[in-house]
Amino acid sequence: xxxxxxxxxxFPSPYEIExxxxxxxxxxxxxxxxxxxxxxxxxxxxRFWFWNSMHFPMPMPAFDVICIDSPYQAVGAWxxxxxxxxxxxxxxxxxVNGYIYISGNPVTDPAKIAERAxxxxxxxxxYFQNWPELYGKWRAKMEALIKELGELEVPDLPxxxxxxxxxxxxxxxxxxxxxxxxxxxVRLGDxxxxxxFEFLLLGYGAYGTFVEFCKSHLPDIPDQHIAQMVAGIDxxxxxxxxxxxxxxxxxxxxEVEEAFxxxxxxxxxDAELSQSDAGRSWLAELEKVKDPWFNMATGDGLYxxxxxxxxxxxxxxxxxxxxxxxxxxxxQIDRPxxxxxxxxxxxxxxxxxxxxxxxxxxxxxxxxxxxxxxxxVEEHKFFCxxxxxxxxxxxxxxxxxxxxxxxxxxDGEDVFQLSRYEVASAxxxxxxxxxxxxxxxxxxxxxxxxxRRKEILRRLGEWTPPPAIGVTPDAVTDPMVVMLWxxxxxxxxxxxxxxxxGSVLNGAAASPxxxxxxxxxxxSVDQIGDVRDGEILVCGSTSPAWAPIFSKIKATxxxxxxxxxxxxxxxxxYGLPAVVGTGRATAAIRTGQTIRVDxxxxxxxxx
Amino acid sequence: MTGYIRPLQQLSRSDEPxxxxxxxxxxxxxxxxIPVPAGFAISTAAFHAFVDDAGLGDRISSxxxxxxxxxxxxxxxxxxxxxxxxxxAPVPEALRDELAAQYGQLGEGSPPVAVRSSAVGEDSxxxxxxxxxxxxxxxxxxxxxxxxxxxxxxxxxxxxxxSYRARLRDAGEPPAMGVTVQLMVDAEVSxxxxxxxxxxxxxxxxxxxxxxxxxxxxVGGEVTxxxxxxxxxxxxxxRERIHAKDVQYVPDARGGGAVRVRxxxxxxxxxxxxxxxxxxxxxxxxxxxxxxxxHQDVEWALARGGELSIVQTRPxxxxxxxxxxxxxxxxxxxxxxxFGAGPAKE
Numbered sequence: 001x002x003x004x005x006x007x008x009x010x011f012p013s014p015y016e017i018e019x020x021x022x023x024x025x026x027x028x029x030x031x032x033x034x035x036x037x038x039x040x041x042x043x044x045x046x047r048f049w050f051w052n053s054m055h056f057p058m059p060m061p062a063f064d065v066i067c068i069d070s071p072y073q074a075v076g077a078w079x080x081x082x083x084x085x086x087x088x089x090x091x092x093x094x095x096v097n098g099y100i101y102i103s104g105n106p107v108t109d110p111a112k113i114a115e116r117a118x119x120x121x122x123x124x125x126x127y128f129q130n131w132p133e134l135y136g137k138w139r140a141k142m143e144a145l146i147k148e149l150g151e152l153e154v155p156d157l158p159x160x161x162x163x164x165x166x167x168x169x170x171x172x173x174x175x176x177x178x179x180x181x182x183x184x185x186v187r188l189g190d191x192x193x194x195x196x197f198e199f200l201l202l203g204y205g206a207y208g209t210f211v212e213f214c215k216s217h218l219p220d221i222p223d224q225h226i227a228q229m230v231a232g233i234d235x236x237x238x239x240x241x242x243x244x245x246x247x248x249x250x251x252x253x254x255e256v257e258e259a260f261x262x263x264x265x266x267x268x269x270d271a272e273l274s275q276s277d278a279g280r281s282w283l284a285e286l287e288k289v290k291d292p293w294f295n296m297a298t299g300d301g302l303y304x305x306x307x308x309x310x311x312x313x314x315x316x317x318x319x320x321x322x323x324x325x326x327x328x329x330x331x332q333i334d335r336p337x338x339x340x341x342x343x344x345x346x347x348x349x350x351x352x353x354x355x356x357x358x359x360x361x362x363x364x365x366x367x368x369x370x371x372x373x374x375x376x377v378e379e380h381k382f383f384c385x386x387x388x389x390x391x392x393x394x395x396x397x398x399x400x401x402x403x404x405x406x407x408x409x410x411d412g413e414d415v416f417q418l419s420r421y422e423v424a425s426a427x428x429x430x431x432x433x434x435x436x437x438x439x440x441x442x443x444x445x446x447x448x449x450x451x452r453r454k455e456i457l458r459r460l461g462e463w464t465p466p467p468a469i470g471v472t473p474d475a476v477t478d479p480m481v482v483m484l485w486x487x488x489x490x491x492x493x494x495x496x497x498x499x500x501x502g503s504v505l506n507g508a509a510a511s512p513x514x515x516x517x518x519x520x521x522x523x524s525v526d527q528i529g530d531v532r533d534g535e536i537l538v539c540g541s542t543s544p545a546w547a548p549i550f551s552k553i554k555a556t557x558x559x560x561x562x563x564x565x566x567x568x569x570x571x572x573x574y575g576l577p578a579v580v581g582t583g584r585a586t587a588a589i590r591t592g593q594t595i596r597v598d599x600x601x602x603x604x605x606x607x
Numbered sequence: 608m609t610g611y612i613r614p615l616q617q618l619s620r621s622d623e624p625x626x627x628x629x630x631x632x633x634x635x636x637x638x639x640x641i642p643v644p645a646g647f648a649i650s651t652a653a654f655h656a657f658v659d660d661a662g663l664g665d666r667i668s669s670x671x672x673x674x675x676x677x678x679x680x681x682x683x684x685x686x687x688x689x690x691x692x693x694x695x696a697p698v699p700e701a702l703r704d705e706l707a708a709q710y711g712q713l714g715e716g717s718p719p720v721a722v723r724s725s726a727v728g729e730d731s732x733x734x735x736x737x738x739x740x741x742x743x744x745x746x747x748x749x750x751x752x753x754x755x756x757x758x759x760x761x762x763x764x765x766x767x768x769x770s771y772r773a774r775l776r777d778a779g780e781p782p783a784m785g786v787t788v789q790l791m792v793d794a795e796v797s798x799x800x801x802x803x804x805x806x807x808x809x810x811x812x813x814x815x816x817x818x819x820x821x822x823x824x825x826v827g828g829e830v831t832x833x834x835x836x837x838x839x840x841x842x843x844x845x846r847e848r849i850h851a852k853d854v855q856y857v858p859d860a861r862g863g864g865a866v867r868v869r870x871x872x873x874x875x876x877x878x879x880x881x882x883x884x885x886x887x888x889x890x891x892x893x894x895x896x897x898x899x900x901x902h903q904d905v906e907w908a909l910a911r912g913g914e915l916s917i918v919q920t921r922p923x924x925x926x927x928x929x930x931x932x933x934x935x936x937x938x939x940x941x942x943x944x945x946f947g948a949g950p951a952k953e
Binding site for chain 1: 804807808810811812836838839841843845936937941942943944945948949
């Protein structure tokens with residue numbers, strides 16, 4: 001990682017971390033190159049690695065590793081090979097006990113940095129100058145990609161090929177079609193990740209520069225005001241909930257709101273609605289909204305666990321019930337967009353006026369550029385992480401179903417316990433034996449592997465990874481690491497101090513306010529249902545797709561993330577105190593413990 | 608009318624050389640329609656007339672002649688001699704009459720007033736350090752006001768003031784001082800505010816210190832006041848530190864002067880400002896800043912009835928140097944800097 005002189009001490013060596021009992025052999029789930037291997041111990045042991053709990057809060061299932069490889073291939077390609085960010089190449093990752101640690105590769109040779117700076121200035125400059133046009137093309141590319149994924153068929157293996165294969169031109173047999181479909185599915189995923197990162201660094205960089213500028217010229221400015229000045233008015237990410245609010249109003253207008261009773265399942269609600277004309281026309285309206293607005297994920301999208309609202313309608317239905325009861329109580333549920341717009345312009349104008357003339361020009365330009373890039377910063381999550389990825393996981397599930405129908409797996413969902421190469425291998429044997437009529441070994445080979453891995457993952461989930469491993473850097477100088485993960489020199493030093501323990505956790509003051517309450521440690525999205533009203537959410541990181549939970553909790557604390565992280569932005573939007581980037585909140589805090597969150601000072605006190 | 612005294616509302620910045628900075632600034636505040644308690648200003652000419660009439664000039668010059676700034680004994684003796692001489696000299700009759708007339712116009716009976724020195728020119732920046740910032744609170748009756756004015760003048764020859772001037776080796780004009788006399792505010796809460804954060808340099812914040820009672824406790828550093836940092840843009844309280852405020856100054860029930868008393872237990876740790884008053888203070892701070900075109904250090908008092916008064920304003924000094932580049936950078940070169948790519952080539 002890009003660090004200055006480093007020292008050993010505070011964090012454990014990656015080579016001395018013990019395997020939790022019963023997890024022996026966990027390494028088989030991961031690629032050889034993802035492990036801390038003795039053959040490169042000299043270098044790996046002398047680097048600083050931090051747990052990327054923002055993106056990978058849970059131990060990785062074997063198949064989901066594709067969502068480590070592809071993103072780091074893609075981000076590195078853009079950062080290092082296209083834009084040539086001068087002091088920082090890409091991000092390396094390693095896996096320890098199923099958890100993902102990352103470390104940047106610095107460029108240290110001044111001549112090399114200067115050489116890269118020329119590329120960067122030219123290429124990044126082009127993007128910034130042509131952003132709206134390029135982003136328009138990007139959206140078109142993403143929509144085409146999502147369409148292509150939807151059209152990708154996973155064929156079945158028939159006893160006899162249909163007549164078209166025998167008599168038609170250019171027909172392929174199913175063995176080829178299956179292998180081709182799988183290869184294309186993997187390829188489409190790679191392509192999505194490539195698109196995902198095309199604008200990300202530059203978008204975050206422009207926004208981050210504006211944040212830094214504000215903090216240097218207006219050192220006490222609340223982060224919320226910075227976000228308010230930049231935030232979009234008509235942001236795509238607000239659309240799904242806006243549609244739910246519209247549907248809630250429609251339910252009341254057409255007098256079908258009685259169907260939405262607290263505690264009813266979506267199926268029960270649908271069943272009641274389908275008994276009346278008004279209910280049926282409400283359901284028809286809901287169908288129109290679903291594509292694309294129900295392609296929201298229930299998590300941040302990097303695990304196959306995160307389903308969409310389409311897959312799991314309990315989240316949007318819970319919101320509908322909430323909106324309807326709020327409306328009936330006479331509350332205003334709409335986002336006051338005009339007011340938001342006015343306030344955003346007023347803040348920008350007043351802050352600008354408080355600066356001296358020389359700084360005002362840069363302030364206005366940076367604000368303008370931040371607003372230009374912000375639609376991408378917000379919307380790429382909807383297109384990539386939610387819409388594409390939830391459908392892509394479902395596409396992989398179709399291959400899982402194919403394998404399960406042929407007894408290679410007990411359950412289609414087990415496909416995620418195999419690596420993408422193992423799935424390819426299983427499909428290879430499946431189509432081979434389908435073709436030859438031979439006896440497949442798969443049904444005896446894969447199920448025990450799946451069972452073992454599920455048990456290992458369950459046990460790894462109970463292990464708490466240290467926030468960092470390897471050497472403690474004197475300074476974190478990688479601009480990407482600082483920008484994307486909020487891992488700064490100060491943060492690392494706090495982690496190092498905290499390794500010894502203590503009853504106060506420090507993080508970034510992400511959303512102001514002080515509250516005390518009971519902690520609810522949520523390690524994965526399937527535990528979200530456990531959260532009770534008025535609890536404090538403690539998690540690896542949060543995302544806007546957790547929206548329903550934000551109306552229940554009274555504060556949030558995360559392990560990783562800076563004041564620009566999505567967690568921080570959402571907390572501010574909901575007006576909840578938030579402390580992000582504590583490094584070890586999920587390790588140090590237990591569910592049910594009373595804690596005090598000071599979102600103004602960035603401290604969490606265990607009481 | 609000898610013209611030694613003028614009502615505050617007749618003063619403007621150009622009167623600073625003859626009435627001192629404090630009086631001149633209060634005149635400006637009144638022109639800006641900022642609430643300032645009624646009062647009047649005594650010119651430096653009054654001080655000169657006092658010295659001349661009593662024939663003190665020579666005694667003063669000889670007492671301070673050749674005093675070296677580091678010789679504390681000599682300075683102490685000179686200060687003592689001059690103070691004695693000044694305190695036993697009469698205030699000129701004409702000035703006494705004018706002062707009594709102006710004081711009479713401030714109200715029925717013997718209204719309590721604050722008498723403060725109003726330093727001139729170079730001295731005003733250094734006045735605090737040089738011990739020339741005398742304040743006499745809750746002074747009643749023309750005679751007592753007259754004595755307090757003389758006490759202000761005496762403070763020109765406090766040991767630190769003599770030492771300070773000796774260090775400057777300023778052979779030029781002899782020192783002079785104006786005096787400000789203002790109706791007292793029976794303050795429930797008082798304090799100071801800066802139209803910026805003087806620590807961080809943030810121009811979008813108003814920094815306030817507040818404590819119970821008259822302003823002495825805060826200005827004199829006798830309590831740890833409540834501290835507030837309030838956004839000028841949204842009026843929200845960005846930071847708030849409520850401290851235990853042990854003592855306060857209140858008018859002496861026996862007549863004149865202010866006395867230090869303990870703050871009742873139940874109020875000690877209570878915040879002394881609320882959201883509404885803070886917003887009101889910030890509003891006034893913004894008006895003052897806009898009027899003067901520079902950051903101001905403002906003393907204010909909140910009367911028991913809730914009425915807000917400004918009793919002093921002066922420029923903020925010693926702001927942190929801005930982390931400013933030699934010339935302001937363009938947005939694009941700042942973004943390039945984020946990526947370690949140096950300034951962009953335009």
